Amino acid sequence: MLKPTYHQTDVEIVSRQTVFQGFFKLEKLRLKQKQFDGGWSGEFSREVFVRxxxxxxxxxxxRTDQLLLVEQFRPGALYDQSQSPWQFEMVAGMTEAGESLESVVQREAQEEAGCTIEALEHLFKYWVSxxxxxxxxxxxxxxxxxxQVTEGVYxxxxxQEDIRVQLVSYTEAIAALSEGAINNAMAIIALQWLQLNRGRLQQKFKPT
Structure with missing residues (x-):
């Protein structure tokens, strides 16, 4: 089993400074870290986008072999002139203090897609970058x-949310993934997981 060589105690945070606070926050850290030769690094700085x-x-x-996708504008995608800044994505949202993960998922599904979820399964917890x-x-x-899904704008x-909801077939979604029309990390991870687990889900939830 893979295990990290070092842990939190093998990093010394010398200082932490907020250098920008707007819609998001940017912090500047001065650090020292344990190195693989057993010694310690010199002091260095890194900026962290606090999201x-x-x-x-x-x-x-x-049962119908369909997915619900949302489409919305993403300013970060403006930096790639070859792609549209309107992205095909999963329903998603930020967690808030006091909410369980499951309640956040249910809330976002209602707010972004007017959709009720019948059953939930946790797939992964992963670092974005x-x-x-x-x-x-x-x-x-x-x-x-x-x-029970009504396609439209939610x-x-x-x-300032302007979110288009649409139902697409599994075949159409995988084709969009292969062609690069779906090109954000969350959607790629989710659809590749579905490719591995679709048969199990169809068997588990097949009409009686």
Whole structure:
């Protein structure tokens, strides 16, 4: 079993400074770290984008073999001129103090897609980009009844959300993944997981 060589106690945080506070926060750290030769590094600085933790959910109806995808504008994608900044994604949202992960998933499914989840399965907890941000994502599978989904535009006005909801077949989603039309990490991870687990889900939730 793989185990990290070192842990939290093998890092010394010399100083921590907030250098920007807006919609997000940027911190500058001065650090020392244990090295693989057993010694300690000299003091160095790193910036960390403080984002907080989030959840994402793959919404799938195994009885109709359909997924619920959302499409929305992402400013970070403006930096790639070859791609549209409107991304096909999973329903997702930031966790808030006092909420369980499951309640965040249910809330976001209602807010972003007007959708009720019948059953949840936790898939992974993963770092988004630990070289520069503290964000971790808990990724779930959510079983839905696609016949109860109303496609259209959702989101909260006070959060400037403009989210298009659509149902797509499994075949269409995997084709979009292969062609690069779906190109964000959460959706890629979720759809590749579904490729491995679709048969099990269809057997488990097949109509009686």
């Amino acid at each position: 907080g933790d989030a959840v994402g959910v793959l919404l799938f109806d195994p 630990p070289g520069g941000t503290d964000e971790q994502i808990d990724l779930f599978l959510g079983i839905i009844d696609s016949t 989101g909260l006005d006070h959060e």
